[in-house]
Amino acid sequence: MRTDEPRAIHLKDYRAPDFRIATIDLDFVLTPEDTRVAAKMRVQRTGDRSAPLVLDGEQLKLLALRIDGADVPQARYRVESERLTIDSVPDDFVLDVITEISPEANTSLEGLYLSKGIFCTQCEPEGFRRITYYIDRPDNLAVFSTRIEADKQQYPVLLSNGNLVHSGDLPDGRHFALWQDPFPKPSYLFALVAGNLGHIEDEFVTMSGRRVALRIYVEHGNEPRATYAMDSLKRAMRWDEEKYGREYDLDIFMIVAVSAFNFGAMENKGLNIFNDKVLLASPETATDDDYARIEGVVAHEYFHNWTGDRITCRDWFQLSLKEGLTVFRDAGFSADMRSAGVKRIEDVKFLRMRQFQEDGGPLAHPVQPQSYIAIDNFYTATVYEKGAEIIGMLKTLVDDEGYRKATDLYFERHDGQAVTIEEWVKCFEDACGRDLKQFRLWYRQAGTPTVEANGAYDAATKKYALTLKQTLPPTPGQPDKQPMQIPVRLGLVAKSGRALPLTLEGENAIGPEERVLELTQPEQRFIFVDVDEEPLPSIGRRLSAPAHFKVPMTAADRSALMSRDTDPFNRWEAGQALATDVLLEMADTAKSGVAPRADAIYVDAIGDVLARAEEDHAFAAEMLVPPGEAELALKMKPADPEAIHTAREALIRGTAEKHREAFQALYAKLESGGAFTPDAASAGRRRLRNVCLRYLTAQDDEASARLADQHYRTATNMTDMVTGLAALTRMEWPEREPAFAHFHDRFANDPLVLDKWMSLQAGSPLAGVIAQVRQLMQHPAYDTKNPNRVRALIGAFSANHLRFHEADGSGYALVAEVIRALDSINPQVAARMAAAFENWRLYDDKRQELMRTELDSIRKQSGLSANLFEVTTKMLG
Numbered sequence: 030m031r032t033d034e035p036r037a038i039h040l041k042d043y044r045a046p047d048f049r050i051a052t053i054d055l056d057f058v059l060t061p062e063d064t065r066v067a068a069k070m071r072v073q074r075t076g077d078r079s080a081p082l083v084l085d086g087e088q089l090k091l092l093a094l095r096i097d098g099a100d101v102p103q104a105r106y107r108v109e110s111e112r113l114t115i116d117s118v119p120d121d122f123v124l125d126v127i128t129e130i131s132p133e134a135n136t137s138l139e140g141l142y143l144s145k146g147i148f149c150t151q152c153e154p155e156g157f158r159r160i161t162y163y164i165d166r167p168d169n170l171a172v173f174s175t176r177i178e179a180d181k182q183q184y185p186v187l188l189s190n191g192n193l194v195h196s197g198d199l200p201d202g203r204h205f206a207l208w209q210d211p212f213p214k215p216s217y218l219f220a221l222v223a224g225n226l227g228h229i230e231d232e233f234v235t236m237s238g239r240r241v242a243l244r245i246y247v248e249h250g251n252e253p254r255a256t257y258a259m260d261s262l263k264r265a266m267r268w269d270e271e272k273y274g275r276e277y278d279l280d281i282f283m284i285v286a287v288s289a290f291n292f293g294a295m296e297n298k299g300l301n302i303f304n305d306k307v308l309l310a311s312p313e314t315a316t317d318d319d320y321a322r323i324e325g326v327v328a329h330e331y332f333h334n335w336t337g338d339r340i341t342c343r344d345w346f347q348l349s350l351k352e353g354l355t356v357f358r359d360a361g362f363s364a365d366m367r368s369a370g371v372k373r374i375e376d377v378k379f380l381r382m383r384q385f386q387e388d389g390g391p392l393a394h395p396v397q398p399q400s401y402i403a404i405d406n407f408y409t410a411t412v413y414e415k416g417a418e419i420i421g422m423l424k425t426l427v428d429d430e431g432y433r434k435a436t437d438l439y440f441e442r443h444d445g446q447a448v449t450i451e452e453w454v455k456c457f458e459d460a461c462g463r464d465l466k467q468f469r470l471w472y473r474q475a476g477t478p479t480v481e482a483n484g485a486y487d488a489a490t491k492k493y494a495l496t497l498k499q500t501l502p503p504t505p506g507q508p509d510k511q512p513m514q515i516p517v518r519l520g521l522v523a524k525s526g527r528a529l530p531l532t533l534e535g536e537n538a539i540g541p542e543e544r545v546l547e548l549t550q551p552e553q554r555f556i557f558v559d560v561d562e563e564p565l566p567s568i569g570r571r572l573s574a575p576a577h578f579k580v581p582m583t584a585a586d587r588s589a590l591m592s593r594d595t596d597p598f599n600r601w602e603a604g605q606a607l608a609t610d611v612l613l614e615m616a617d618t619a620k621s622g623v624a625p626r627a628d629a630i631y632v633d634a635i636g637d638v639l640a641r642a643e644e645d646h647a648f649a650a651e652m653l654v655p656p657g658e659a660e661l662a663l664k665m666k667p668a669d670p671e672a673i674h675t676a677r678e679a680l681i682r683g684t685a686e687k688h689r690e691a692f693q694a695l696y697a698k699l700e701s702g703g704a705f706t707p708d709a710a711s712a713g714r715r716r717l718r719n720v721c722l723r724y725l726t727a728q729d730d731e732a733s734a735r736l737a738d739q740h741y742r743t744a745t746n747m748t749d750m751v752t753g754l755a756a757l758t759r760m761e762w763p764e765r766e767p768a769f770a771h772f773h774d775r776f777a778n779d780p781l782v783l784d785k786w787m788s789l790q791a792g793s794p795l796a797g798v799i800a801q802v803r804q805l806m807q808h809p810a811y812d813t814k815n816p817n818r819v820r821a822l823i824g825a826f827s828a829n830h831l832r833f834h835e836a837d838g839s840g841y842a843l844v845a846e847v848i849r850a851l852d853s854i855n856p857q858v859a860a861r862m863a864a865a866f867e868n869w870r871l872y873d874d875k876r877q878e879l880m881r882t883e884l885d886s887i888r889k890q891s892g893l894s895a896n897l898f899e900v901t902t903k904m905l906g
């Protein structure tokens with residue numbers, strides 16, 4: 030158990046630093062065991078005259094400390110575990126700090142570390158302090174130069190931020206490179222890479238005609254797998270010019286893919302570092318989802334060049350300033366590259382699964398948090414995805430034109446600064462002349478609002494009165510909430526499917542077929558006139574706010590909207606709502622020991638989806654997938670994992686039986702003989718065909734196994750291969766083992782593909798899965814020190830709702846055991862894995878007790894990290 034409880038940092042305590050570091054010249058002499066870092070900094074006093082200079086630093090060996098060239102006497106400075114304090118310093122001076130670090134011993138993957146023999150860095154949010162003593166906070170912007178020296182044969186490639194200004198050979202087989210970044214930046218954007226890497230190269234001509242060299246560095250042999258990322262990068266660069274007027278600013282833009290990385294990727298100025306999982310792709314090794322993810326992440330990191338790098342955050346409470354905005358920007362890009370409607374559905378699914386769940390549980394926090402213990406724990410769905418939803422609402426409120434004016438103003442006003450969310454919102458007020466006082470609550474109040482819509486039609490007056498009511502539940506530390514400004518996009522649909530005009534009482538022109546109402550009070554009534562017939566309300570289209578839209582409706586009306594709403598998003602929404610109602614009822618039946626039967630209204634509505642499947646393959650695929658088990662668990666009290674699983678299986682089987690021929694016909698028709706292309710249309714076709722396979726193998730019988738095996742064996746791309754295996758992993762038929770063995774042998778030397786092999790097995794609903802996961806932990810490819818491996822096996826298992834929640838607690842025990850072991854290796858990843866227990870209060874008493882016990886055992890572990898201390902304490906709290 031920790032004796033020294035880590036302290037929380039509060040936004041209200043923000044103070045500008047007493048000093049600023051204006052320039053820093055770094056000199057690295059790289060070796061795996063003891064890298065020497067010499068830093069020369071120009072330090073200027075900006076605040077309190079008597080304040081000592083306090084620099085952040087962790088796990089550093091201090092070798093020398095000089096002020097204006099003279100050694101600082103020992104009595105004048107103090108080294109503690111997290112800082113260096115120097116008393117009585119001048120107002121403007123040059124500070125030399127020489128430190129020694131051990132990249133090889135660094136398993137936390139923060140600061141400078143080794144990934145498969147490649148030196149690389151991760152400094153966001155607080156990794157730079159593991160490289161040298163520094164004012165390691167984002168409001169200190171400095172001009173960096175970086176000299177790197179290393180053995181030439183082992184580390185032929187030496188990279189850092191900015192432009193290469195000098196390089197050459199040194200005695201003893203060594204060489205060096207000198208990089209200069211002209212743009213002042215916070216330390217979290219610093220990067221260094223050194224290793225034996227191959228690369229691909231291209232060029233981009235910017236809108237003002239400047240030539241930019243583009244390079245992607247990968248392990249030798251992986252070059253062909255980087256071409257899709259390069260293509261995505263060029264498209265992202267063009268898109269940002271066209272949509273936001275943003276041009277790239279250095280002569281070179283580099284990306285490096287590494288295998289050991291804590292998150293997806295990192296936007297270091299001019300030198301993005303990527304987890305290879307979100308960069309490398311080929312038809313044989315990557316699924317369609319991988320391709321889409323790569324495109325999105327490459328764009329995300331590139332877009333940070335303006336939203337994050339040129340304009341950065343004043344402090345970490347402003348994290349959503351760059352992350353929410355950049356997620357919103359990458360979503361816009363993906364929507365333009367692919368199908369906007371399907372992209373929105375995917376994003377809403379993710380938001381509901383991850384963010385709504387977070388917002389409804391013990392880790393709920395505002396998009397602008399008010400305090401944290403470990404900032405690493407706040408790279409959350411709330412900061413990222415809800416943050417992006419807030420930007421989307423702003424755009425809805427001020428329209429496309431207002432949005433462009435506001436963002437133009439933001440870039441002009443704040444270029445080169447470290448700013449706050451408040452300054453961002455102010456740009457919208459100033460550019461669009463709107464008062465956003467109430468809107469700001471979206472950043473400050475945690476929790477997901479519920480918007481309940483009730484309509485009443487009066488045939489005599491042809492009026493339709495719509496009452497909208499909002500509620501926001503209490504969240505940790507926020508018992509009372511104020512009403513929010515909620516944009517509610519809606520349409521009224523006639524029984525025939527015709528869109529009815531929306532004319533509000535008092536308006537003299539006929540209204541549009543879709544409009545946005547602004548709900549600002551706890552309850553408001555809107556009267557629509559000249560409504561020809563009793564309409565079906567289609568509320569919250571495209572999820573116009575990150576809220577639960579509750580629209581009481583009969584199953585028949587939901588099914589009518591499911592096939593006839595003019596807005597495709599809400600057709601999908603109606604289908605999900607209907608499936609949820611049906612599944613929750615079926616789960617109740619299953620719980621009482623009776624076999625549930627698929628609901629006829631839902632199954633019939635699926636017939637309609639199948640009949641129209643050719644209109645839009647990817648959209649039809651989305652329509653055919655009922656909500657997942659974990660999503661249903663959020664709505665059942667107490668959640669019963671077995672009953673939910675039984676219900677969902679029964680619904681899929683019932684649907685499959687009723688529409689067998691249609692699924693078969695579609696499955697046959699969608700087979701494509703041509704060469705693989707990763708474009709959205711081809712991916713949509715594969716996705717729909719693969720959803721058909723799910724239904725055609727729903728019986729899990731011998732014939733299903735044969736079909737799944739055949740699907741796997743005849744696949745010409747990774748998407749189809751994993752779909753075949755995903756079906757087989759549900760079954761105990763003799764086809765299962767040989768197919769998995771075949772896949773294993775084919776990809777034995779490809780860790781990223783073996784990750785899929787691990788995940789598929791960990792996701793199996795079969796009873797032996799826990800023993801199997803334990804066995805896979807002994808597999809030579811499994812490695813606790815590589816986050817991708819841990820996420821592929823243990824992360825996938827914790828997402829296996831049925832088996833993670835095994836009634837005897839063996840699933841919990843397994844995951845908790847891994848978290849405890851992982852904490853001393855990599856606390857950031859350990860704390861993220863702990864999110865598996867986030868919703869422990871949703872389950873029955875027995876499971877609650879089992880989960881609580883595991884959380885408690887984690888919290889009591891000796892040497893517990895601040896990261897894991899924070900999340901477990903809050904979860905148990």
Ligand code: 0A1
Pocket residue numbers: 139151153154291292293294295296329330352408857
């Ligand atoms: N800024 C990155 C996310 C990121 C955060 C922390 C990391 O390492 C500890 C790595 C990446 C992004 O939004 O892509």
Ligand code: ZN
Pocket residue numbers: 329333351352355
């Ligand atoms: Zn980001």
